[in-house]
Amino acid sequence: KAGVTQTPRYLIKTRGQQVTLSCSPISGHRSVSWYQQTPGQGLQFLFEYFSETQRNKGNFPGRFSGRQFSNSRSEMNVSTLELGDSALYLCASSLGQEEETQYFGPGTRLLVL
Amino acid sequence: AQTVTQSQPEMSVQEAETVTLSCTYDTSENNYYLFWYKQPPSRQMILVIRQEAYKQQNATENRFSVNFQKAAKSFSLKISDSQLGDTAMYFCAFRPRSWGKLQFGAGTQVVVTP
Numbered sequence: 001k002a003g004v005t006q007t008p009r010y011l012i013k014t015r016g017q018q019v020t021l022s023c024s025p026i027s028g029h030r031s032v033s034w035y036q037q038t039p040g041q042g043l044q045f046l047f048e049y050f051s052e053t054q055r056n057k058g059n060f061p062g063r064f065s066g067r068q069f070s071n072s073r074s075e076m077n078v079s080t081l082e083l084g085d086s087a088l089y090l091c092a093s094s095l096g097q098e099e100e101t102q103y104f105g106p107g108t109r110l111l112v113l
Numbered sequence: 114a115q116t117v118t119q120s121q122p123e124m125s126v127q128e129a130e131t132v133t134l135s136c137t138y139d140t141s142e143n144n145y146y147l148f149w150y151k152q153p154p155s156r157q158m159i160l161v162i163r164q165e166a167y168k169q170q171n172a173t174e175n176r177f178s179v180n181f182q183k184a185a186k187s188f189s190l191k192i193s194d195s196q197l198g199d200t201a202m203y204f205c206a207f208r209p210r211s212w213g214k215l216q217f218g219a220g221t222q223v224v225v226t227p
Contacts, residue, residue: 031213033213033214033215035215042217042218042219042220043204043215043217045214045215045216048212048213048214050213055212055213056212056213056214058214088156090158092158092215094213096213101146101148101160101163102208102213102215103160104150104157104158104159105157106155106156106157107156107157107158109156
């Protein structure tokens with residue numbers, strides 16, 4: 001099976017712009033979670049989607065949003081970018097059942113100038 | 114709220130030797146899962162091993178094994194016969210059974226030297 005894929009892999013934006021990141025889960029996986037990784041804050045949970053519904057949400061401002069499509073692909077959007085949004089954004093997929101392990105994609109590196 | 118603590122920022126080990134990484138966590142949950150992920154320089158997060166809290170038997174995966182002490186809320190990872198390819202950041206992570214959020218520790222950088 002193909003693994004989790006994320007596009008784009010690298011992105012450079014300027015402050016105030018918005019950005020959309022995409023994640024395609026492993027075939028058959030219905031849950032997609034997003035994490036932000038920065039040197040200062042480490043790995044932080046953004047949100048989880050299951051069957052097109054947001055199931056859990058982390059402690060991030062409303063500028064961070066996401067959605068999931070009927071084919072389980074997910075997008076996350078960050079509006080009005082700030083310098084502090086520079087990070088590695090990781091997507092993870094799982095079957096969505098309680099005990100399922102999350103498998104990660106390669107990440108999208110976002111640099112905000 | 115759950116917290117995960119990895120007290121060793123960096124550890125160095127020679128090839129073929131054994132290294133143990135420590136992890137402690139704090140939770141009021143009774144049913145949960147614990148994981149070790151590794152993140153090599155490529156930044157790809159790779160699952161190393163997982164442990165269900167309701168299982169007393171420690172999980173093993175080839176050269177990787179854990180020592181799970183539920184009462185002490187401790188979950189250490191032992192890497193045996195270390196290889197150069199084991200060089201990576203290792204993250205301990207906790208997830209309650211009831212929902213999908215992973216809570217990560219700060220990570221331990223493991224450097225394997227020839």
